[in-house]
Amino acid sequence: MNFLSRFRGLLFMMLVATACTSGAYSAEEPTSDYVLPSGAIQPGRAPGMKVQLIRDGDTKEYAVIFAKGDEAFSGLMEFAEKYRVTSGHFTAIGALSHATLGWFDLEKKMYRKIPINEQVEVLSMVGDFALYKGKPALHTHMVVGHRDGTAAGGHVFEAIVSPTLEVFVTADPIPLNKKANTETGLALIDPQSK
8 A cells, every 4th residue: 555545544534533523424424435234236237247057956056257347246146136046155256447345334334435446356255145125135245456465355345347257156055034233234144034
């Protein structure tokens, strides 16, 4: 991370701290640097996505391969809907031209955006599928490597693939459900929920 990036980060933290202590910030008011946990996912952003079943049975395994320009989060949601994934998990590697990650701020009940605006390697991407209100829900985190060898990571909001992203999904036969958690505002997996 260069000096200018560190300076901008420090300046941002000072501004947020000032706004919070002066009462100018409210948890109900997202700023451009923060995003609420829930939000609509725009479909159709992964036209180059290809899927191959690589293991059949009660537990299924898929290779989900994304092409340059595909948005992976949108594509994984479309995959889950099309293949009726009610619970599962995945890992992935590849590369991106840009991404938006997030860090969850418990006090604000929102994610602070972490923009990635350069070509990066996906060092690790892990996540899970469950049902929320009867529909597939996706939760994924990612660590990316920058050209200088530094890394950044967080919750995934957007991931634009370049040139590929190779995702290996295990779809389990028993559904998992999420419930809204009032303390955090997040939809969390509840193994006892039906």
